[in-house]
Amino acid sequence: MTSQLFSPFELGSLRLENRIVVSPMCQYSAVDGSATDWHLIHLGNMALSGAALLIIEATAVEPQGRITPGCLGLYSDDNEAALRRVLEAVRGQSDMPIGIQIGHAGRKASSEPPWRGGQLIPADQGGWPPVAPSAVPMYPQEPAPLALDVAGIERIRDAFVASARRAAALGLDALELHCAHGYLLHEFLSPLSNHRDDRYGGSLDNRMRLPLEIFEAVRAVWPADRPLGVRISATDWVEGGWDLEQSVAFVHALKARGCDWIDGSSAGVSPQQKITLGPGYQVPFARQIRAETGITTLAVGLITEPQQAEAIIADGDADLIGLGRGLLWEPRWPWHAAATLGGQVRTAKQYWRSLERRATGVFKNMEFGMR
Numbered sequence: 423m424t425s426q427l428f429s430p431f432e433l434g435s436l437r438l439e440n441r442i443v444v445s446p447m448c449q450y451s452a453v454d455g456s457a458t459d460w461h462l463i464h465l466g467n468m469a470l471s472g473a474a475l476l477i478i479e480a481t482a483v484e485p486q487g488r489i490t491p492g493c494l495g496l497y498s499d500d501n502e503a504a505l506r507r508v509l510e511a512v513r514g515q516s517d518m519p520i521g522i523q524i525g526h527a528g529r530k531a532s533s534e535p536p537w538r539g540g541q542l543i544p545a546d547q548g549g550w551p552p553v554a555p556s557a558v559p560m561y562p563q564e565p566a567p568l569a570l571d572v573a574g575i576e577r578i579r580d581a582f583v584a585s586a587r588r589a590a591a592l593g594l595d596a597l598e599l600h601c602a603h604g605y606l607l608h609e610f611l612s613p614l615s616n617h618r619d620d621r622y623g624g625s626l627d628n629r630m631r632l633p634l635e636i637f638e639a640v641r642a643v644w645p646a647d648r649p650l651g652v653r654i655s656a657t658d659w660v661e662g663g664w665d666l667e668q669s670v671a672f673v674h675a676l677k678a679r680g681c682d683w684i685d686g687s688s689a690g691v692s693p694q695q696k697i698t699l700g701p702g703y704q705v706p707f708a709r710q711i712r713a714e715t716g717i718t719t720l721a722v723g724l725i726t727e728p729q730q731a732e733a734i735i736a737d738g739d740a741d742l743i744g745l746g747r748g749l750l751w752e753p754r755w756p757w758h759a760a761a762t763l764g765g766q767v768r769t770a771k772q773y774w775r776s777l778e779r780r781a782t783g784v785f786k787n788m789e790f791g792m793r
Protein backbone atom coordinates (compact mmCIF):
# COMPACT_ATOMS: atom_id res chain seq x y z
CA MET A 423 0.00 0.00 0.00
CA THR A 424 1.36 3.40 -0.89
CA SER A 425 1.51 5.94 1.89
CA GLN A 426 -1.16 8.63 1.78
CA LEU A 427 1.00 10.87 3.99
CA PHE A 428 3.64 10.83 1.28
CA SER A 429 1.25 11.39 -1.60
CA PRO A 430 1.33 14.78 -3.36
CA PHE A 431 -1.33 17.42 -2.85
CA GLU A 432 -2.42 20.54 -4.72
CA LEU A 433 -2.92 23.43 -2.33
CA GLY A 434 -4.57 25.87 -4.69
CA SER A 435 -2.01 25.99 -7.46
CA LEU A 436 0.89 25.04 -5.19
CA ARG A 437 2.06 21.47 -5.60
CA LEU A 438 3.09 19.87 -2.32
CA GLU A 439 5.31 16.78 -2.33
CA ASN A 440 3.61 15.23 0.69
CA ARG A 441 1.12 16.15 3.41
CA ILE A 442 3.49 17.32 6.15
CA VAL A 443 3.58 21.03 7.00
CA VAL A 444 5.96 22.79 9.37
CA SER A 445 3.57 24.62 11.68
CA PRO A 446 4.32 28.30 12.32
CA MET A 447 6.50 28.70 15.39
CA CYS A 448 7.49 32.00 17.00
CA GLN A 449 11.21 32.25 17.62
CA TYR A 450 11.26 35.52 19.62
CA SER A 451 14.61 36.23 18.00
CA ALA A 452 13.99 39.19 15.72
CA VAL A 453 15.36 42.71 16.26
CA ASP A 454 12.82 45.48 15.65
CA GLY A 455 10.79 42.91 13.74
CA SER A 456 13.70 41.98 11.46
CA ALA A 457 14.86 38.40 10.96
CA THR A 458 18.32 37.52 12.27
CA ASP A 459 20.90 34.77 11.79
CA TRP A 460 18.78 32.62 14.12
CA HIS A 461 16.03 32.65 11.51
CA LEU A 462 18.53 31.64 8.86
CA ILE A 463 19.63 28.66 10.95
CA HIS A 464 16.16 27.68 12.18
CA LEU A 465 14.36 28.04 8.85
CA GLY A 466 17.30 26.45 7.06
CA ASN A 467 17.04 23.51 9.42
CA MET A 468 13.30 23.15 8.86
CA ALA A 469 13.75 23.52 5.10
CA LEU A 470 15.92 20.37 5.14
CA SER A 471 13.32 18.35 7.06
CA GLY A 472 11.57 16.72 4.11
CA ALA A 473 8.22 18.36 4.95
CA ALA A 474 6.20 19.70 2.04
CA LEU A 475 5.64 23.27 3.20
CA LEU A 476 7.29 25.50 5.78
CA ILE A 477 5.14 28.22 7.34
CA ILE A 478 7.17 31.00 8.94
CA GLU A 479 6.16 32.10 12.45
CA ALA A 480 3.46 34.62 13.40
CA THR A 481 4.70 37.83 11.80
CA ALA A 482 3.31 41.14 12.98
CA VAL A 483 1.69 43.59 10.59
CA GLU A 484 2.57 46.58 12.79
CA PRO A 485 5.07 47.04 15.64
CA GLN A 486 2.29 47.11 18.28
CA GLY A 487 1.04 43.81 16.88
CA ARG A 488 4.12 41.87 17.99
CA ILE A 489 3.53 39.42 20.81
CA THR A 490 6.99 40.15 22.20
CA PRO A 491 9.67 42.70 21.35
CA GLY A 492 11.53 39.80 19.67
CA CYS A 493 8.70 38.83 17.34
CA LEU A 494 9.11 38.91 13.60
CA GLY A 495 7.41 41.74 11.70
CA LEU A 496 6.73 42.60 8.09
CA TYR A 497 5.87 46.27 8.47
CA SER A 498 9.02 48.06 7.33
CA ASP A 499 11.52 48.08 4.47
CA ASP A 500 14.15 46.84 6.93
CA ASN A 501 11.94 43.89 7.93
CA GLU A 502 11.42 43.01 4.29
CA ALA A 503 15.14 43.26 3.47
CA ALA A 504 16.13 41.11 6.45
CA LEU A 505 13.64 38.41 5.52
CA ARG A 506 14.77 38.56 1.89
CA ARG A 507 18.34 37.80 2.98
CA VAL A 508 17.16 34.78 4.97
CA LEU A 509 14.89 33.51 2.22
CA GLU A 510 17.55 33.83 -0.45
CA ALA A 511 19.97 31.78 1.62
CA VAL A 512 17.39 29.11 2.49
CA ARG A 513 16.06 28.90 -1.05
CA GLY A 514 19.58 28.50 -2.35
CA GLN A 515 19.78 25.18 -0.52
CA SER A 516 16.20 23.88 -0.50
CA ASP A 517 13.30 23.96 -2.91
CA MET A 518 10.69 23.49 -0.17
CA PRO A 519 7.81 25.96 -0.65
CA ILE A 520 7.79 28.60 2.08
CA GLY A 521 4.76 30.43 3.42
CA ILE A 522 4.32 32.94 6.21
CA GLN A 523 1.72 33.58 8.88
CA ILE A 524 0.76 37.22 9.40
CA GLY A 525 -1.12 38.46 12.40
CA HIS A 526 -1.63 40.97 15.18
CA ALA A 527 -1.23 40.06 18.82
CA GLY A 528 -4.06 42.29 20.08
CA ARG A 529 -4.29 42.28 23.88
CA LYS A 530 -1.53 39.65 24.10
CA ALA A 531 1.02 42.09 22.63
CA SER A 532 3.86 43.64 24.61
CA SER A 533 4.65 40.41 26.43
CA GLU A 534 7.85 38.76 27.57
CA PRO A 535 8.99 35.72 25.57
CA PRO A 536 8.11 32.36 27.14
CA TRP A 537 11.64 31.90 28.46
CA ARG A 538 11.14 35.07 30.53
CA GLY A 539 7.69 34.13 31.80
CA GLY A 540 5.38 35.55 29.14
CA GLN A 541 3.88 38.32 31.31
CA LEU A 542 2.87 41.76 29.98
CA ILE A 543 5.74 44.27 29.79
CA PRO A 544 4.78 47.63 31.32
CA ALA A 545 5.46 50.82 29.35
CA ASP A 546 8.27 51.90 31.70
CA GLN A 547 10.10 48.65 30.93
CA GLY A 548 9.95 48.91 27.16
CA GLY A 549 6.40 47.70 26.62
CA TRP A 550 3.58 49.40 24.72
CA PRO A 551 -0.19 49.64 25.23
CA PRO A 552 -1.90 46.60 23.65
CA VAL A 553 -5.07 47.11 21.61
CA ALA A 554 -8.15 44.88 21.46
CA PRO A 555 -11.80 44.89 20.39
CA SER A 556 -12.79 45.85 23.93
CA ALA A 557 -11.07 47.11 27.05
CA VAL A 558 -11.18 43.65 28.63
CA PRO A 559 -7.92 42.24 29.96
CA MET A 560 -7.02 38.60 29.46
CA TYR A 561 -6.34 38.18 33.20
CA PRO A 562 -8.24 40.28 35.79
CA GLN A 563 -4.99 41.50 37.37
CA GLU A 564 -3.71 42.92 34.06
CA PRO A 565 -4.31 46.48 32.86
CA ALA A 566 -7.10 46.69 30.29
CA PRO A 567 -6.05 46.96 26.62
CA LEU A 568 -7.16 49.96 24.58
CA ALA A 569 -10.42 49.35 22.74
CA LEU A 570 -9.87 50.03 19.04
CA ASP A 571 -11.89 52.81 17.46
CA VAL A 572 -12.86 52.63 13.79
CA ALA A 573 -9.74 54.56 12.73
CA GLY A 574 -7.61 51.99 14.59
CA ILE A 575 -9.47 49.14 12.93
CA GLU A 576 -8.86 50.69 9.53
CA ARG A 577 -5.17 51.20 10.30
CA ILE A 578 -4.81 47.55 11.19
CA ARG A 579 -6.71 46.38 8.12
CA ASP A 580 -4.37 48.47 5.96
CA ALA A 581 -1.38 47.04 7.83
CA PHE A 582 -2.48 43.49 6.97
CA VAL A 583 -2.73 44.51 3.33
CA ALA A 584 0.70 46.16 3.36
CA SER A 585 2.30 43.07 4.94
CA ALA A 586 0.59 40.81 2.41
CA ARG A 587 2.04 42.95 -0.38
CA ARG A 588 5.50 42.62 1.15
CA ALA A 589 5.05 38.84 1.47
CA ALA A 590 4.07 38.71 -2.20
CA ALA A 591 7.09 40.81 -3.17
CA LEU A 592 9.32 38.38 -1.26
CA GLY A 593 7.99 35.58 -3.45
CA LEU A 594 6.55 33.68 -0.53
CA ASP A 595 4.53 30.72 -1.77
CA ALA A 596 1.62 30.78 0.68
CA LEU A 597 0.09 33.16 3.19
CA GLU A 598 -1.76 32.28 6.39
CA LEU A 599 -3.86 34.77 8.37
CA HIS A 600 -3.61 34.23 12.10
CA CYS A 601 -7.15 34.20 13.48
CA ALA A 602 -6.33 31.87 16.40
CA HIS A 603 -4.81 31.60 19.87
CA GLY A 604 -6.41 34.66 21.42
CA TYR A 605 -4.68 37.19 19.21
CA LEU A 606 -6.45 40.18 17.70
CA LEU A 607 -8.63 38.57 15.02
CA HIS A 608 -9.65 35.75 17.33
CA GLU A 609 -10.42 38.41 19.97
CA PHE A 610 -12.89 39.92 17.51
CA LEU A 611 -14.49 36.52 16.83
CA SER A 612 -14.92 35.44 20.43
CA PRO A 613 -17.74 36.84 22.56
CA LEU A 614 -15.44 36.40 25.57
CA SER A 615 -13.12 39.18 24.37
CA ASN A 616 -15.40 41.14 22.05
CA HIS A 617 -17.96 43.20 23.99
CA ARG A 618 -18.46 45.86 21.33
CA ASP A 619 -21.88 47.25 20.53
CA ASP A 620 -21.02 48.63 17.07
CA ARG A 621 -20.96 46.76 13.73
CA TYR A 622 -17.85 44.83 14.87
CA GLY A 623 -19.42 43.23 17.94
CA GLY A 624 -22.51 41.44 19.19
CA SER A 625 -23.98 39.07 16.60
CA LEU A 626 -21.90 36.38 14.93
CA ASP A 627 -21.99 38.35 11.67
CA ASN A 628 -20.66 41.41 13.44
CA ARG A 629 -17.90 39.53 15.27
CA MET A 630 -16.80 37.92 11.98
CA ARG A 631 -16.89 41.27 10.16
CA LEU A 632 -13.30 42.44 10.74
CA PRO A 633 -11.61 39.07 10.11
CA LEU A 634 -13.65 38.74 6.90
CA GLU A 635 -12.93 42.32 5.82
CA ILE A 636 -9.23 41.69 6.37
CA PHE A 637 -9.41 38.39 4.52
CA GLU A 638 -11.08 40.08 1.54
CA ALA A 639 -8.61 42.98 1.51
CA VAL A 640 -5.65 40.60 1.69
CA ARG A 641 -7.11 38.28 -0.96
CA ALA A 642 -7.38 41.29 -3.27
CA VAL A 643 -3.62 41.98 -3.10
CA TRP A 644 -2.25 38.47 -2.56
CA PRO A 645 -1.58 36.91 -5.99
CA ALA A 646 -4.60 34.89 -7.13
CA ASP A 647 -2.40 31.94 -8.05
CA ARG A 648 -0.88 31.63 -4.57
CA PRO A 649 -2.77 29.95 -1.74
CA LEU A 650 -4.19 31.97 1.13
CA GLY A 651 -5.30 30.15 4.27
CA VAL A 652 -6.52 30.94 7.76
CA ARG A 653 -5.57 29.50 11.12
CA ILE A 654 -8.49 29.44 13.49
CA SER A 655 -9.06 28.42 17.04
CA ALA A 656 -11.96 26.07 16.33
CA THR A 657 -13.12 26.42 19.94
CA ASP A 658 -12.27 28.52 22.98
CA TRP A 659 -12.87 25.47 25.20
CA VAL A 660 -15.07 27.74 27.34
CA GLU A 661 -18.87 27.53 27.72
CA GLY A 662 -20.38 30.58 26.02
CA GLY A 663 -17.25 31.27 23.96
CA TRP A 664 -16.33 30.73 20.32
CA ASP A 665 -17.09 27.15 19.32
CA LEU A 666 -17.06 24.68 16.46
CA GLU A 667 -20.50 25.66 15.19
CA GLN A 668 -19.43 29.29 14.83
CA SER A 669 -16.16 28.12 13.28
CA VAL A 670 -18.07 26.23 10.61
CA ALA A 671 -20.09 29.38 9.80
CA PHE A 672 -16.86 31.39 9.65
CA VAL A 673 -15.22 28.83 7.35
CA HIS A 674 -18.24 28.88 4.98
CA ALA A 675 -17.83 32.67 4.76
CA LEU A 676 -14.06 32.40 4.22
CA LYS A 677 -14.47 29.73 1.56
CA ALA A 678 -16.92 31.93 -0.33
CA ARG A 679 -14.22 34.63 -0.34
CA GLY A 680 -11.50 32.42 -1.79
CA CYS A 681 -9.86 30.81 1.24
CA ASP A 682 -7.68 27.87 0.19
CA TRP A 683 -7.24 26.06 3.49
CA ILE A 684 -8.13 26.07 7.16
CA ASP A 685 -5.52 25.32 9.78
CA GLY A 686 -7.55 23.96 12.69
CA SER A 687 -6.05 24.87 16.03
CA SER A 688 -7.88 25.83 19.22
CA ALA A 689 -7.86 27.86 22.46
CA GLY A 690 -5.86 30.85 23.63
CA VAL A 691 -8.45 33.52 24.34
CA SER A 692 -9.35 32.77 27.94
CA PRO A 693 -7.66 31.50 31.08
CA GLN A 694 -10.97 29.70 31.81
CA GLN A 695 -10.28 27.25 28.98
CA LYS A 696 -10.56 23.56 29.82
CA ILE A 697 -8.72 21.71 27.07
CA THR A 698 -9.10 17.98 26.60
CA LEU A 699 -5.52 17.19 25.66
CA GLY A 700 -4.44 13.95 24.03
CA PRO A 701 -2.93 12.60 20.83
CA GLY A 702 -4.44 14.38 17.82
CA TYR A 703 -6.87 16.23 20.12
CA GLN A 704 -7.69 18.87 17.50
CA VAL A 705 -8.14 16.46 14.59
CA PRO A 706 -11.94 16.18 15.12
CA PHE A 707 -12.20 19.93 14.43
CA ALA A 708 -10.43 19.55 11.09
CA ARG A 709 -12.60 16.55 10.29
CA GLN A 710 -15.90 18.30 10.99
CA ILE A 711 -14.90 21.50 9.21
CA ARG A 712 -13.79 19.50 6.18
CA ALA A 713 -16.98 17.42 6.17
CA GLU A 714 -19.33 20.40 6.56
CA THR A 715 -17.65 22.88 4.25
CA GLY A 716 -15.56 20.82 1.81
CA ILE A 717 -12.56 23.09 2.39
CA THR A 718 -8.97 21.80 2.51
CA THR A 719 -8.00 21.31 6.13
CA LEU A 720 -4.75 21.07 8.01
CA ALA A 721 -4.91 19.13 11.28
CA VAL A 722 -2.42 20.04 13.99
CA GLY A 723 -1.72 19.36 17.64
CA LEU A 724 -0.01 16.38 19.26
CA ILE A 725 0.46 14.51 16.03
CA THR A 726 3.65 12.67 16.83
CA GLU A 727 3.63 9.19 15.27
CA PRO A 728 3.97 8.29 11.58
CA GLN A 729 1.09 5.79 11.69
CA GLN A 730 -1.10 8.37 13.44
CA ALA A 731 -0.33 10.94 10.74
CA GLU A 732 -0.92 8.36 8.02
CA ALA A 733 -4.33 7.46 9.46
CA ILE A 734 -5.42 11.12 9.62
CA ILE A 735 -4.80 11.49 5.89
CA ALA A 736 -5.95 8.01 4.86
CA ASP A 737 -9.21 8.27 6.84
CA GLY A 738 -10.00 11.66 5.29
CA ASP A 739 -9.91 13.54 8.60
CA ALA A 740 -7.70 16.19 7.01
CA ASP A 741 -5.76 16.86 3.82
CA LEU A 742 -2.58 18.00 5.53
CA ILE A 743 -1.00 17.64 8.96
CA GLY A 744 1.00 20.27 10.79
CA LEU A 745 3.87 19.47 13.13
CA GLY A 746 5.31 21.92 15.64
CA ARG A 747 7.11 20.60 18.69
CA GLY A 748 7.77 17.25 17.06
CA LEU A 749 9.91 18.95 14.43
CA LEU A 750 11.82 21.00 17.00
CA TRP A 751 12.63 17.76 18.77
CA GLU A 752 13.39 15.80 15.63
CA PRO A 753 13.78 17.90 12.48
CA ARG A 754 14.19 14.71 10.45
CA TRP A 755 10.75 13.42 11.51
CA PRO A 756 9.56 13.25 7.88
CA TRP A 757 12.56 11.08 6.92
CA HIS A 758 11.79 8.62 9.70
CA ALA A 759 8.10 8.65 8.81
CA ALA A 760 8.96 7.94 5.17
CA ALA A 761 11.16 5.02 6.21
CA THR A 762 8.37 3.67 8.43
CA LEU A 763 5.57 4.11 5.93
CA GLY A 764 7.36 3.27 2.69
CA GLY A 765 7.28 6.87 1.50
CA GLN A 766 9.95 9.08 0.03
CA VAL A 767 11.30 12.52 0.83
CA ARG A 768 13.38 14.88 -1.24
CA THR A 769 16.51 15.99 0.51
CA ALA A 770 19.88 17.64 0.07
CA LYS A 771 22.47 15.61 -1.82
CA GLN A 772 24.99 16.31 0.92
CA TYR A 773 22.86 14.13 3.26
CA TRP A 774 22.18 11.20 0.94
CA ARG A 775 24.98 9.12 2.44
CA SER A 776 23.20 9.07 5.78
CA LEU A 777 21.18 6.13 4.48
CA GLU A 778 23.57 4.40 2.14
CA ARG A 779 23.58 1.21 4.16
CA ARG A 780 19.93 1.28 5.12
CA ALA A 781 16.58 2.15 3.60
CA THR A 782 18.02 3.49 0.38
CA GLY A 783 14.67 4.07 -1.28
CA VAL A 784 13.70 6.87 1.11
CA PHE A 785 15.42 9.72 -0.72
CA LYS A 786 13.29 10.54 -3.72
CA ASN A 787 15.89 12.48 -5.63
CA MET A 788 18.93 10.33 -4.84
CA GLU A 789 21.42 9.65 -7.62
CA PHE A 790 24.45 8.30 -5.93
CA GLY A 791 27.46 6.26 -6.71
CA MET A 792 30.97 5.92 -5.30
CA ARG A 793 34.10 4.53 -6.81
Ligand SMILES: Cc1cc2nc3c(=O)[nH]c(=O)nc-3n(C[C@H](O)[C@H](O)[C@H](O)COP(=O)(O)O)c2cc1C
Nearest residue numbers: 445446447448479480722723724725745746747748
Ligand atom coordinates in the same frame (compact mmCIF):
# COMPACT_ATOMS: atom_id res chain seq x y z
C1 LIG B 1 7.82 27.32 20.04
C2 LIG B 1 6.44 27.42 19.49
C3 LIG B 1 6.04 28.57 18.84
C4 LIG B 1 4.76 28.65 18.28
N1 LIG B 1 4.42 29.76 17.57
C5 LIG B 1 3.27 29.78 16.86
C6 LIG B 1 3.01 30.80 15.92
O1 LIG B 1 3.87 31.65 15.63
N2 LIG B 1 1.81 30.80 15.31
C7 LIG B 1 0.88 29.83 15.55
O2 LIG B 1 -0.20 29.89 14.99
N3 LIG B 1 1.13 28.82 16.39
C8 LIG B 1 2.31 28.75 17.02
N4 LIG B 1 2.60 27.68 17.81
C9 LIG B 1 1.69 26.54 17.83
C10 LIG B 1 2.14 25.48 16.80
O3 LIG B 1 2.11 26.00 15.48
C11 LIG B 1 1.27 24.22 16.86
O4 LIG B 1 -0.03 24.52 16.44
C12 LIG B 1 1.21 23.64 18.27
O5 LIG B 1 2.49 23.56 18.84
C13 LIG B 1 0.55 22.26 18.28
O6 LIG B 1 1.24 21.36 17.44
P1 LIG B 1 2.35 20.33 18.00
O7 LIG B 1 1.66 19.47 19.02
O8 LIG B 1 2.79 19.55 16.78
O9 LIG B 1 3.45 21.13 18.59
C14 LIG B 1 3.85 27.58 18.41
C15 LIG B 1 4.25 26.44 19.11
C16 LIG B 1 5.53 26.33 19.62
C17 LIG B 1 5.94 25.06 20.30
